[in-house]
Amino acid sequence: MNSTSPIIKLDNITLTLPSLAGPVHILKSISLVIETGQSVALVGASGSGKSSLMAIMAGLERATSGSAIVAGEDFSALDEDGLALARRGRIGIILQAFHLMPTMTALENVAIPLELSGHAAPFAAAMAELATVGLANRTAHYPAQLSGGEQQRVAIARAAATRPAILFADEPTGNLDMATGASIIDLLMDLHSKRQTTLVLITHDTALANRCQRQLHMVDGELS
Numbered sequence: 001m002n003s004t005s006p007i008i009k010l011d012n013i014t015l016t017l018p019s020l021a022g023p024v025h026i027l028k029s030i031s032l033v034i035e036t037g038q039s040v041a042l043v044g045a046s047g048s049g050k051s052s053l054m055a056i057m058a059g060l061e062r063a064t065s066g067s068a069i070v071a072g073e074d075f076s077a078l079d080e081d082g083l084a085l086a087r088r089g090r091i092g093i094i095l096q097a098f099h100l101m102p103t104m105t106a107l108e109n110v111a112i113p114l115e116l117s118g119h120a121a122p123f124a125a126a127m128a129e130l131a132t133v134g135l136a137n138r139t140a141h142y143p144a145q146l147s148g149g150e151q152q153r154v155a156i157a158r159a160a161a162t163r164p165a166i167l168f169a170d171e172p173t174g175n176l177d178m179a180t181g182a183s184i185i186d187l188l189m190d191l192h193s194k195r196q197t198t199l200v201l202i203t204h205d206t207a208l209a210n211r212c213q214r215q216l217h218m219v220d221g222e223l224s
Contacts, residue, residue: 006069007165007198008034008057013066015052015221026052027063028221036165039192039199041209044218050202051170053218057200058091058168059083071165089117092159092167094188096174098151100143106130106154107139110161117162129157133187149180153187160191167191170202185211 015027027049034040044050055061056068059075062083068075071090078086100109107126114122130139133153143151152172159167169188173181185208192199201212209215217224 005036006033007036007071008032008200009067009069010057011067013053013056013063013068015049015056015061016064026221027056030066030221030223032216032223034198034200037196037198038214039189039212040201041212041215042200042202042218043204043206043209043215045204048218049221050218052221054168054170054200054202058093058166059087060093088113089162090165092162092164094152094155094159094167094169094172096171098143098148098155098175100151100154100158102143105140105142106135106146106150106157109143109154110158113158113162119162126157126161129161130154132160132191133157147180148176149184152176152180152184156184156187156191160195160197163195164197166198166200168200168202171204172201173205173208 010030010032013027013030016023016025030053042050042053052061056063057070059070063076066076073086075083075086107123107130110126110129111122114125119125127139130136133156135150135153138146138150173184176184188199189211191197201208203209
């Protein structure tokens with residue numbers, strides 16, 4: 001890491017959702033600091049709150065209470081539209097399901113966030129990003145014409161195209177076989193290293209977590 005300034009600072013974050021049986025406490029008074037350029041694994045069993053915590057940090061979900069300062073923005077003070085604007089260019093998100101647009105080519109999928117951010121040459125930049133993830137020869141292919149590993153590489157290229165300060169990856173190898181998953185993790189770690197991007201990796205896999213500089217363990221909505 002080149003810097004020790006925090007890029008994520010959470011203070012007393014709670015997330016409570018209504019249900020027929022009464023309020024469900026998903027996250028309970030979570031406070032944490034993640035430094036700029038760190039690679040962090042968020043580890044825990046299914047249902048422990050990992051994805052919910054990522055959603056708060058990524059601006060996809062608003063906390064019920066507490067403060068969330070992310071990449072210089074006070075996410076806890078923003079409404080949905082404000083969060084969408086704050087995410088743009090600052091945050092890249094990679095999910096287990098690739099969420100590519102099926103009617104768009106790999107190149108068009110990667111160009112979307114670049115166009116939204118006002119990039120002067122979105123398709124040239126998208127082409128370069130696809131080359132970075134080893135797909136220079138697959139730019140004109142549609143998602144259905146790509147393997148699972150190739151689709152996840154497109155998703156990574158799309159998330160990283162705007163050179164965001166933070167990359168969030170939620171079980172990015174969950175739909176892939178072991179060998180393909182290992183190559184995807186290699187790619188994420190390489191991007192983190194070369195670009196000094198802060199990487200937050202949500203996983204239940206200890207071997208993957210061990211590749212990160214720091215591990216955070218979640219149990220029943222709390223950091224243990």
